[in-house]
Every structure is written in C-alpha cells, then in structure tokens.
Amino acid sequence: MLSKKTKYGLKALSYLASQDNRLPVQIAEIAKHENISQKFLESILLTLRKSGLLGSKKGKGGGYYLIKDPEDILMTDVMRILEGPIALVPCVSLNFYEQCEDCPDEATCAVHKLMLQVRDSALTVYRNNTLADIIK
Amino acid sequence: MLSKKTKYGLKALSYLASQDNRLPVQIAEIAKHENISQKFLESILLTLRKSGLLGSKKGKGGGYYLIKDPEDILMTDVMRILEGPIALVPCVSLNFYEQCEDCPDEATCAVHKLMLQVRDSALTVYRNNTLADIIK
DNA sequence: TGCATACTCTATTAAATCGATAGGGTAAAA
DNA sequence: TTTTACCCTATCGATTTAATAGAGTATGCA
Numbered sequence: 001m002l003s004k005k006t007k008y009g010l011k012a013l014s015y016l017a018s019q020d021n022r023l024p025v026q027i028a029e030i031a032k033h034e035n036i037s038q039k040f041l042e043s044i045l046l047t048l049r050k051s052g053l054l055g056s057k058k059g060k061g062g063g064y065y066l067i068k069d070p071e072d073i074l075m076t077d078v079m080r081i082l083e084g085p086i087a088l089v090p091c092v093s094l095n096f097y098e099q100c101e102d103c104p105d106e107a108t109c110a111v112h113k114l115m116l117q118v119r120d121s122a123l124t125v126y127r128n129n130t131l132a133d134i135i136k
Numbered sequence: 137m138l139s140k141k142t143k144y145g146l147k148a149l150s151y152l153a154s155q156d157n158r159l160p161v162q163i164a165e166i167a168k169h170e171n172i173s174q175k176f177l178e179s180i181l182l183t184l185r186k187s188g189l190l191g192s193k194k195g196k197g198g199g200y201y202l203i204k205d206p207e208d209i210l211m212t213d214v215m216r217i218l219e220g221p222i223a224l225v226p227c228v229s230l231n232f233y234e235q236c237e238d239c240p241d242e243a244t245c246a247v248h249k250l251m252l253q254v255r256d257s258a259l260t261v262y263r264n265n266t267l268a269d270i271i272k
Numbered sequence: 273t274g275c276a277t278a279c280t281c282t283a284t285t286a287a288a289t290c291g292a293t294a295g296g297g298t299a300a301a302a
Numbered sequence: 303t304t305t306t307a308c309c310c311t312a313t314c315g316a317t318t319t320a321a322t323a324g325a326g327t328a329t330g331c332a
Contacts, residue, residue, distance in 0.1 A: 001221075001225070002224040002225050002247075002251065003318095003319070003320090004320065005319080005320080007225070007247055010246060010247045011246065011247060013246075014246035014247075024278095026277095026278070026279090027278075027279075028278085034238070035238035035239075037320080037322085039321065039322055039323080040320065040321055040322085042279080042280085042281095043281090043321095045279090046279085046280070049279095056278095056279060056280090057278090057279080057329080058277085058279050058280085058327080058328045058329050058330090059277055059278060059279080059328065059329030059330050059331090060276070060277045060278075060329070060330050060331070061277085061278090061329090061330070062277075062278050062279060062328090062329070062330085063278075063279085064279085085137075088137060088138040089137070089138050089143065102171035102172070103171075109147075110146060110147065110149075110150035110267075110270040110271050111143055111146045111147060111150075111270075113270045114146070114211060114261075114265060114270045117261045117265070118258055118261050118262075121257035121260065121261050122254055122257060122258065124257065125250075125254050125257050126254075129250060129253070134246040134249045134250045135246050139289095139290070140290075140291060141290085141291080160307095162306095162307070162308090163307075163308075164307085173291080173292060173293080175293060175294080176291065176292055176293085178308075178309080178310095179310090181308090182310085185308095192307095192308060192309090193300080193307090193308085194299045194300050194306080194307060194309085195299065195300030195301045195302090195305085195306055195308085196300075196301050196302065196306045196307075197301070197302095197306085197307090198299095198300075198301085198306070198307050198308065199307075199308085200308085
C-alpha cells in the first residue's frame with residue numbers, strides 16, 4: 001500500500017508543477033488545496049527539498065518551488081525518495097539490495113523469481129512517467 | 137513491501153508444488169525446510185485452505201496438500217489471498233475499490249493516473265505467472 | 273532596527289500493523 | 303483409546319505510520 005507520505009508528496013509536487021510560474025508557494029496554500037494536514041506536509045516538503053527536488057525560500061513571500069522542469073522529474077526518483085525501495089523484497093532491489101537470511105538460494109527461490117518481474121514492471125512504469133506526464 | 141505472510145505462503149505453496157506426489161505434507165516439514173516459524177506458518181496455511189487453494193488432512197499421516205495443479209494456480213489469486221489488494225491505492229483497485237475522501241476528482245488526480253499504470257503492470261505479471269511457472 | 277512571515281527542526285504520541293508465540297481444542301488414524 | 307497433527311483464539315512486543323506541538327531561525331520590509 002502506498003503511504004500517505006508518498007501520496008501527499010506526489011500531490012504537492014503536482015500542485016507546484018501546475019502553477020503558472022515558479023514563484024514560491026506557501027505550505028499553507030498547498031495543504032489547503034490538497035486537503036493535507038499542514039504540519040505533516042511540512043515534513044514531506046522538507047524531505048523533498050533535502051533530496052534536491054524542491055527549493056525553498058523563507059520569510060515573507062516565501063514557500064516551496066520546483067527546481068527542475070516537470071518534464072525532467074522522473075517518478076523513479078520521486079518514489080525512491082518518498083516511498084523508499086521500489087522492489088517489494090530487498091533481495092530484488094537495485095538501490096537497496098539485501099540478502100534474505102532465510103533463503104538458501106536466490107537462483108531457485110520462487111518468491112525471488114516472481115518479485116523480480118514485479119519490480120521490473122513497476123520500474124518500467126516509473127521510468128516512463130515524469131511529473132509532467134501525470135498532471136496532464 | 138511484501139509481508140512475511142505472503143512470502144512464507146508463497147514458499148509453502150512452492151514447496152508443496154515441487155513434491156513428487158500429492159500426499160499431505162506436515163506443517164513441521166514445510167516450516168523446517170523453508171525456515172519459517174511453525175506457528176506462524178500454521179495460520180498462513182489455514183488461510184490458504186479456507187480460500188480453497190489447499191486441502192488438509194488431520195491425524196497421523198495428515199498435513200496440507202495442493203487441491204489444484206500448479207499450472208492452474210494463478211498468482212493474482214495467491215497475492216489477493218495473502219497480501220490483499222494488488223493496487224497500491226484503493227481508488228485504483230479492481231477487487232477492493234474505495235473512493236479517496238481527500239481527492240475531489242479521480243479523473244484529474246495525478247496519483248490516480250500513476251497508480252493505475254502501476255496496478256496494470258503488476259496485474260499483467262501476476263496473470264502471466266502460475267505456481268508452476270515460478271518453481272521452474 | 274524591529275516586526276511579521278514562513279520555513280526548519282526535534283520531540284512526542286495515538287493508533288495500527290506485523291510477526292511471532294502460547295495453549296488448549298478437535299478430528300482422524302492406528 | 304491413544305497418538306498424531308491440524309484448528310482456533312488470544313495475546314504480546316516491536317515497529318511503523320500519521321499526525322501534532324512547539325520552539326527556533328532566516329528573510330523581507332517598513
């Protein structure tokens with residue numbers, strides 16, 4: 001299941017991408033428009049800023065804004081930042097690989113075999129979608 | 137992330153499918169072979185039996201066995217029984233649909249648009265894999 | 273300079289979920 | 303009638319999730 005963090009983060013990014021200009025947008029405005037708890041959204045936007053997707057400006061007229069064009073923001077990056085690994089099990093993860101303690105052999109593991117396909121299919125979707133694509 | 141319940145359930149099904157015959161296999165044997173907590177596995181096998189994938193036999197010589205051929209057991213069914221919805225958000229779920237309270241319009245929702253694609257790609261994988269496929 | 277604005281950061285918490293465990297109950301076979 | 307092995311309920315600790323509170327800090331502007 002998709003976490004609310006990811007859901008809200010995607011909605012916030014979409015809202016920013018659909019602005020006419022790149023002027024900073026206040027947290028309060030995003031929260032209100034997307035029906036998100038403002039405080040919770042704060043922490044999400046902070047995460048997105050630290051990961052380089054958003055910029056921020058303090059003080060009057062401040063807020064958050066996109067650093068890159070929506071066309072250049074890949075869903076693979078967004079998902080990994082907000083949701084973490086795209087793979088459903090660590091043993092098929094590209095960026096967060098971990099061996100299973102209980103599994104004697106990945107090559108013959110049925111779970112591994114299935115989850116590898118699921119990961120690839122999800123990756124294909126995320127790689128083929130930018131922020132611009134999903135707000136159209 | 138895939139729950140251990142699903143992971144263990146898949147492993148147990150794989151183990152049963154790879155048997156030479158259809159004689160009942162004891163929980164203890166499956167648990168030992170697949171490195172699973174026996175008590176936890178008990179509840180998982182019970183779920184699989186209630187959903188019609190497994191049969192069971194009590195008493196001496198008892199255990200669990202596959203009811204259908206591995207070729208006829210689709211991963212879509214297994215995943216829905218063990219893991220629940222395949223969709224990452226209820227608003228794109230075929231079997232567990234629910235409307236989002238916070239979302240004013242699904243048609244224009246970016247999250248909806250993206251997750252619809254993810255669901256379809258996962259469904260394709262699960263529909264194209266039977267239990268027989270993943271133990272090969 | 274001083275004030276208002278709005279982001280920054282830490283800590284806390286309630287609720288839900290997960291994975292595992294305990295223990296007695298019951299059906300079936302020998 | 304005894305043993306075997308599945309059946310079922312209850313509970314529990316740990317973790318994660320979603321949300322909240324509140325103090326801190328940088329910026330713009332008068």
